[in-house]
Amino acid sequence: MPSDIIRYFRQETLPHIWCPGCGNGIVLRDFAVALEKLNYPRKEVAIVSGIGCSSRAAGYLDFDTVHTTHGRALPFATGIKMANPELKVFVIMGDGDASSIGGNHLIHACRRNIDLTAIIFNNYIYGMTGGQFSPLTPRNKRATTAPYGMIEQSFDICRLAEAAGATYVGRATTYHNQLLTRLIVEGSKNPGFSLVEAVTHCPTSYGRRNDLKTPTDMVRWQKENAVWIEKIRDGSASLKEEQFAIGVLHRHNAPEFTAEYLEVIKRARK
Amino acid sequence: MAKVDIDKYPKASLDINIRWCKGCNLCVTICPKGILSLDELGKITVDKPEECIGCGLCEGTCPDFAIKVVKDA
Ligand SMILES: Cc1ncc(C[n+]2csc(CCOP(=O)(O)OP(=O)(O)O)c2C)c(N)n1
Ligand code: SF4
Ligand code: SF4
Numbered sequence: 001m002p003s004d005i006i007r008y009f010r011q012e013t014l015p016h017i018w019c020p021g022c023g024n025g026i027v028l029r030d031f032a033v034a035l036e037k038l039n040y041p042r043k044e045v046a047i048v049s050g051i052g053c054s055s056r057a058a059g060y061l062d063f064d065t066v067h068t069t070h071g072r073a074l075p076f077a078t079g080i081k082m083a084n085p086e087l088k089v090f091v092i093m094g095d096g097d098a099s100s101i102g103g104n105h106l107i108h109a110c111r112r113n114i115d116l117t118a119i120i121f122n123n124y125i126y127g128m129t130g131g132q133f134s135p136l137t138p139r140n141k142r143a144t145t146a147p148y149g150m151i152e153q154s155f156d157i158c159r160l161a162e163a164a165g166a167t168y169v170g171r172a173t174t175y176h177n178q179l180l181t182r183l184i185v186e187g188s189k190n191p192g193f194s195l196v197e198a199v200t201h202c203p204t205s206y207g208r209r210n211d212l213k214t215p216t217d218m219v220r221w222q223k224e225n226a227v228w229i230e231k232i233r234d235g236s237a238s239l240k241e242e243q244f245a246i247g248v249l250h251r252h253n254a255p256e257f258t259a260e261y262l263e264v265i266k267r268a269r270k
Numbered sequence: 271m272a273k274v275d276i277d278k279y280p281k282a283s284l285d286i287n288i289r290w291c292k293g294c295n296l297c298v299t300i301c302p303k304g305i306l307s308l309d310e311l312g313k314i315t316v317d318k319p320e321e322c323i324g325c326g327l328c329e330g331t332c333p334d335f336a337i338k339v340v341k342d343a
Contacts, residue, residue, distance in 0.1 A: 006335070014290060015334055021294030025333030177330045203294075216299040219331065 008032045010062045021215025023174035023200030028057045030177050034184035046087045048077040052094035053128045054121030071101030074109045077116050085258040095122040096134035110164035113192040114257040123202035131205030142209040157197050162250040167192035169250040173199040173222040192256045282324025285338040297328035
């Protein structure tokens with residue numbers, strides 16, 4: 001890791017708890033690089049996470065961090081942001097955390113367009129509890145609770161966020177480090193709700209059940225299946241089975257919730 | 271697994287924190303020069319340090335922050 005980034009970590013907590021080859025460490029490092037680029041004063045940053053392997057990420061960072069309860073990172077983050085709108089608030093969630101138990105919080109955070117930057121570590125399953133399927137497990141992929149393959153349709157969390165009202169939506173992978181860092185930087189600068197999906201890899205609970213035997217196989221799968229959105233838009237590429245778009249997938253302008261709320265306070269005081 | 275134009279990159283050396291390496295093999299397979307391997311304890315070793323081109327792919331892929339690429343001046 002670049003020496004200047006390590007100062008953002010609680011070094012006494014390293015090495016981290018994640019399995020050998022787990023992509024979460026890569027996402028965490030790309031996030032730390034984004035924090036370096038953003039260069040906010042440390043006291044102006046709050047990092048909130050839910051529960052899951054990925055949500056452990058908050059505890060490794062030497063900022064004001066809160067490791068909350070499963071699915072509830074966004075309500076905690078909403079409270080923090082409303083109480084102190086000056087703070088730059090980042091929210092770390094797993095795919096299960098964000099889309100299943102926390103799914104309702106997610107759509108309403110998007111709808112309100114509250115100025116938070118959500119980073120969703122999508123490893124396609126519930127990692128921490130042993131590989132059960134999540135709403136993001138692709139059809140036909142195996143999980144401990146789908147030993148013959150997933151029969152449900154999965155959410156596209158980026159399209160879900162866009163439809164629900166998020167004003168900045170992007171996706172990158174653990175192979176596309178620089179893109180992931182860029183999306184987090186731009187997401188944080190966007191004055192509204194930003195969702196960055198980080199496609200990561202869980203060799204322990206997902207890869208070995210889905211013919212991706214090593215961490216390298218999983219990263220190669222990402223490289224081969226991620227298609228830049230620009231290529232899809234200009235017609236030079238289209239999505240084949242298993243493939244997904246990466247890049248800045250959506251942005252628009254809309255009133256931001258904490259700013260609107262401060263206006264209400266002003267009006268009420270008149 | 272990645273294709274890199276080697277002439278674009280300056281020479282570099284690798285600063286490795288062996289205690290953090292978990293032996294996942296990602297760096298070994300991503301290095302375009304093939305100069306890394308795992309030793310008998312499953313920890314990263316740099317077999318041919320003089321052939322490192324400083325592309326930074328190993329640093330970018332290591333999930334355990336165990337590698338730092340130091341560009342030679
Ligand atoms: C209210 C509640 N329900 C269930 C759990 C058990 N639990 C812990 S982590 C987790 C899911 C983790 O999956 P995900 O959010 O995708 O994160 P990952 O571990 O894959 O990073 C569950 C169901 C819990 N801790 N709290
Ligand atoms: S179970 Fe999966 S997500 Fe959790 S630490 Fe291990 S590899 Fe990572
Ligand atoms: S990528 Fe990192 S943890 Fe994995 S073998 Fe290489 S140095 Fe060790």
